[in-house]
Amino acid sequence: MIGTAPVRAVGLRSWNALRNLGDAVTAWIVRDLLGHSPVAVAADVPHVLGTGSHLFMATPASRIWGTGVLDPRRTLPPIRPDQIAALRGVRTVSALRERGLDLPATVPLGDPGVLVRHLPEVRAWQAEAARRGPRFRAALVPHWSSVGHPFFTGFPGLGDDVVLVDPRDDTLAPLRALLDAEVVLSQALHGLIFAEALGKPSLWIAEGDDPAARFKFDDWYTNVADPPDAPLPFAAVTRDAFGRARPRTPRVDEAALLAAFPAAATGLDAPDLRVSFDLARRVSPHRVEAAGLLHVEPRRLDHLPADEVRRLSGNLDAALAGHYRGWAERPVTLLIRPGWSIPDGLARRLRNFLEHYESGSLAVVSQAQGWRFPDIEGQRWRDWIVVPGLRLLGDALLLRPDVPAALEGRMDTVFVPH
Template sequence: MGKTIEMYWWNDQPNLGDRLNPLIVERLFGVRVRRVEMERATLVGIGSCLHRLARSIAARPRDIHVWGTGYPFDEEPAIGHACVRHWAIRGRLTQRHSALDGVTLGDPGLLACHLVDAPRKDAPVGLVPHLWNRADAEVLRARERFPRLKVIDVRRHPVEVMKQIASCEVVLSSALHGLVIADSFGVPNQWVTFTTPPHGGEWKFRDYYSVYDMPPPAPRPFRADMLQRAQLEQVAAAYRPRETARIQRSLVRAFPRDHI
């Protein structure tokens, strides 16, 4: 590795999607990554943090490159500053909000399958609660009723989380990158919700799904009885493989290695 890229990602708490940034950039593109605050960063990738970039524009001493980033919602002003170079953004909702044409679309978390080999399947179902849903009463009830349930903690090291997701026959997730990684490995999955919604509600999920040429899935409120065999078989049967290979190729081509 020669070049070092100063990159921003949210790290107020350990969280799956954000922590994928250095792994994907270093392992797939052969550069070093150093995390810095948004005002000093030259690259921003996985995460819903374009609103943070918009707020830091006035303090920026140099250009910043955007690769696969999105907004958490559409209530922030779009970024129109000349120092921001968009190479890829997460989805069509962010694209419309930013008034951008001709930019690559997709979440770089879809490249997860290139970081680890898929392990053997050892769990019928994995549940990936969002950070704010880990202690939800339905999660606790599900643990008690279904001892073979694999509850996957998004605060663990991303490599461990990726392997756990890939080892499941079906994944239910209220965390966006639980779904993204499941799609990356081709694991049938279902978007679920809990009483406490993630920051931004459904907007970032719909942004992610907008890149596929198929109707977006409908979220389902999570209940422990969803873990019964018949319910899981329905999830697996309804799942349609997404066009991840096409999006992966586009994201790799769009990475601005020679421009930073």
């Protein structure tokens, strides 16, 4: 542990619409390097915004620690100078000053993701990799939205001496994969930040070169010696490009970044934590039996009175709030009707599907129930039938951690073999 502050619970917020280590790593840094207990909190509770381009999420209760601007053209919420503990890079500082924010010249700079090399688990993996030597010639890191892109799925040598590192992960496992490779080619910003922090030669790659999309990269690279001028387009990336990867040294004052952590402003009354953030992530999707809400015979929410739907939604929110009291973080929740035996592996497949999809929640119904909906036309996805916009209460209901359990919201239905 690098930090010297006393242990305390601190509020934390991040973008968690899906698993993404670049956003999720702050919790590991807060616990293992600073010695605090991170607790995911609501937007109006004092909290830290850490790794990622999260300034658009800021509220009056936020304290910004190494966060950056995502798109300089995008409107930002009001932010006070006293909310800024550290920022990702010079370009974020300039963007905020252009909006009239009076920031001191001494504000610490750097993405906290650069600190991952100090995490105990990562240090052990790094020592192991140094003894054993690399297992792969290269690691490819897509942006989470490009995981299924043909460039990555069809890359020569994939599964042999090239490893695809899926960033949709809220554990530290992707860092181990990076350590196992000689070089790192990354479309994701944090794939590059982690590679540079771990001393791996890296190459920035992209499908195109959109100035707005590259802002966060240019912002980070104000902290790096010998930054690249531009990404290498997918069309130009072959195995020969591995030789273009270069080690790049972050010039971040790590001691100043750690010292700037706003523990005092984001401390919580010591909660009685029963489930730590990493355990919550390991059990995701977490199964909860939903007696009284889900039934053998599916119900269409659109056929229920609006007052009844609001009542069911309020009851569900209250029940989940009680269930997750004492959890440091709410995972993806899989509500299951009593008596329904979920097939092996289905819960994780549902979570993976939801992470590709726009829906706020996902209703799950056995295909054996399909005869009840003769007027419904769906789309086949592998061995499932997907019906966008169909709002059902059936065998199960999958809920994201980042949205309330509002049954009035966007919902899609999948019919699964059973």
